[in-house]
Amino acid sequence: MNSRHSNTLLAGLALLLFVFAWYSLGEREKAKSGAQTEKSEVTNDAVAEPGVIARTEAGAVATPIASPAASPALAPELASKALVLPLIENIRQEVAENPHHTPPSLIAFAQHLAARMEHAEGSSDSRAARVLFEELAQCMSTGHGAGRVPQLQVSCLTNAERLAIKYPELRDAAKKLREQAPQDVKTLMRALDQAAG
Amino acid sequence: MKNSWLAILFCITAFCAFGCKLPEMTLEKLNAKVDPGVGKSERALLVEDVSRISSIEIQSAPGTAFDLIFGGTNTNHVLTYLDERINYFIPEDGEIDSRLVIVRDSLFPDNESSSKKVMTMATNVGTVLWMIKEASSPTEVAFRFGSRLIQLDSSRVGIIRLGEGYKEDFAPSISRQSTLVHEARHSDCTGGLPRSTIEDLINGKLPEDPACGHLHAICPADHSFAGYAACDKEAWGAYAVEAIFTAVIAKTCTNCSETEKQIALISAADSLSRVLVLEDMLSGRLGPPNMTSDGVRD
Numbered sequence: 001m002n003s004r005h006s007n008t009l010l011a012g013l014a015l016l017l018f019v020f021a022w023y024s025l026g027e028r029e030k031a032k033s034g035a036q037t038e039k040s041e042v043t044n045d046a047v048a049e050p051g052v053i054a055r056t057e058a059g060a061v062a063t064p065i066a067s068p069a070a071s072p073a074l075a076p077e078l079a080s081k082a083l084v085l086p087l088i089e090n091i092r093q094e095v096a097e098n099p100h101h102t103p104p105s106l107i108a109f110a111q112h113l114a115a116r117m118e119h120a121e122g123s124s125d126s127r128a129a130r131v132l133f134e135e136l137a138q139c140m141s142t143g144h145g146a147g148r149v150p151q152l153q154v155s156c157l158t159n160a161e162r163l164a165i166k167y168p169e170l171r172d173a174a175k176k177l178r179e180q181a182p183q184d185v186k187t188l189m190r191a192l193d194q195a196a197g
Numbered sequence: 198m199k200n201s202w203l204a205i206l207f208c209i210t211a212f213c214a215f216g217c218k219l220p221e222m223t224l225e226k227l228n229a230k231v232d233p234g235v236g237k238s239e240r241a242l243l244v245e246d247v248s249r250i251s252s253i254e255i256q257s258a259p260g261t262a263f264d265l266i267f268g269g270t271n272t273n274h275v276l277t278y279l280d281e282r283i284n285y286f287i288p289e290d291g292e293i294d295s296r297l298v299i300v301r302d303s304l305f306p307d308n309e310s311s312s313k314k315v316m317t318m319a320t321n322v323g324t325v326l327w328m329i330k331e332a333s334s335p336t337e338v339a340f341r342f343g344s345r346l347i348q349l350d351s352s353r354v355g356i357i358r359l360g361e362g363y364k365e366d367f368a369p370s371i372s373r374q375s376t377l378v379h380e381a382r383h384s385d386c387t388g389g390l391p392r393s394t395i396e397d398l399i400n401g402k403l404p405e406d407p408a409c410g411h412l413h414a415i416c417p418a419d420h421s422f423a424g425y426a427a428c429d430k431e432a433w434g435a436y437a438v439e440a441i442f443t444a445v446i447a448k449t450c451t452n453c454s455e456t457e458k459q460i461a462l463i464s465a466a467d468s469l470s471r472v473l474v475l476e477d478m479l480s481g482r483l484g485p486p487n488m489t490s491d492g493v494r495d
Contacts, residue, residue: 095425095427098316106463107463110463115455150466188475192444195262195440197258
């Protein structure tokens with residue numbers, strides 16, 4: 001290879017590396033400024049009529065719903081879908097994979113419930129609230145003994161009571177739900193109030 | 198001559214393209230340093246999470262558990278709490294042993310995790326490294342962070358390893374914030390580390406008293422998570438502290454989205470359910486939270 005060819009090759013290689021280095025620096029700056037990461041939006045595919053509570057199949061992990069950081073506005077389609085109660089088997093599987101933190105299916109449930117609560121409380125009449133209340137009441141009666149998830153029921157009962165504050169016709173039913181709640185749920189409800197000061 | 202210039206240009210560009218990692222970064226509002234090996238997406242999430250903590254508006258009163266734990270009644274006090282307990286963030290893929298200047302056989306299950314798939318959000322490795330250093334005494338052990346050596350002088354050295362789960366979709370900001378609060382509590386060696394415990398550590402036995410490092414316990418048979426090390430048998434451990442943080446957000450936050458409040462609610466219920474001495478703790482029978490940290494004692 002003559003010297004003119006080797007010069008051209010070297011220059012080409014240097015140019016290529018320069019472009020790559022330029023790109024890397026740009027990416028680094030983006031990271032430094034704390035730019036938001038792109039997140040794919042995953043939706044919950046479980047379809048059921050509102051008012052009929054759905055449960056995930058044993059062995060299947062509930063699909064996480066889009067994170068609030070990714071989409072501050074809640075996905076509107078969630079507001080009209082029935083709540084999906086994660087199964088204890090799935091939750092235990094998630095705890096086995098990561099024992100220290102709140103299981104993803106509980107977080108997905110909370111995200112779905114947020115959409116339903118916003119819809120129910122923002123409606124001009126109480127119909128959506130009554131439908132949701134029924135589902136929350138079913139959540140309180142679903143699962144017995146080892147199949148029950150007290151953390152989930154605390155969430156259901158807290159939200160049922162919140163609906164009852166806004167819609168007085170639900171008050172008696174909410175009171176009954178609290179009275180009939182399992183002892184560990186009652187304990188957690190009291191603890192939650194104490195913890196919040 | 199022309200050849201020499203091209204060669205120099207080639208070397209400079211090659212160095213920049215392959216030799217530069219992301220620079221070490223210090224988080225604004227939190228003095229913790231982020232290792233060059235932590236990726237850009239995790240960095241962006243850390244910036245977002247720390248910034249969000251300081252902007253959350255809550256209503257907490259003096260003398261409540263929140264006040265006693267975080268040393269004040271607003272979320273800026275949560276940042277102070279984190280600042281005292283978290284100093285370094287390192288990536289998950291970094292081998293801990295390779296960063297120790299004197300390497301012992303691992304006393305902690307760091308290398309086990311590669312054989313069974315466990316996805317963590319974050320792990321506080323600082324306290325265990327400090328225990329290793331104490332168990333190795335008089336041999337000096339330090340931790341390599343970027344180009345410098347960190348002295349493992351106390352449990353509050355605060356080295357947090359960010360896991361793969363930190364950037365997963367299932368982990369929204371409020372969950373990551375509560376994870377940082379939880380992991381920070383593991384930096385406290387409440388009551389100190391007895392010398393007898395160090396002997397146990399040398400023999401590969403974990404301490405029986407969980408207060409130093411606020412180690413978790415196996416959940417009992419009647420618990421939803423029976424058999425997993427996902428409970429606390431002591432008062433005011435990492436789950437309790439996390440529960441107070443999330444419960445206050447769930448019940449009193451005035452500028453949180455509905456989603457943030459719902460996630461905080463279920464996280465608080467979940468954390469509270471893992472405290473095995475819940476009623477005695479919240480009734481005050483087990484005393485107020487002790488947020489101090491001590492060293493080795495006789």
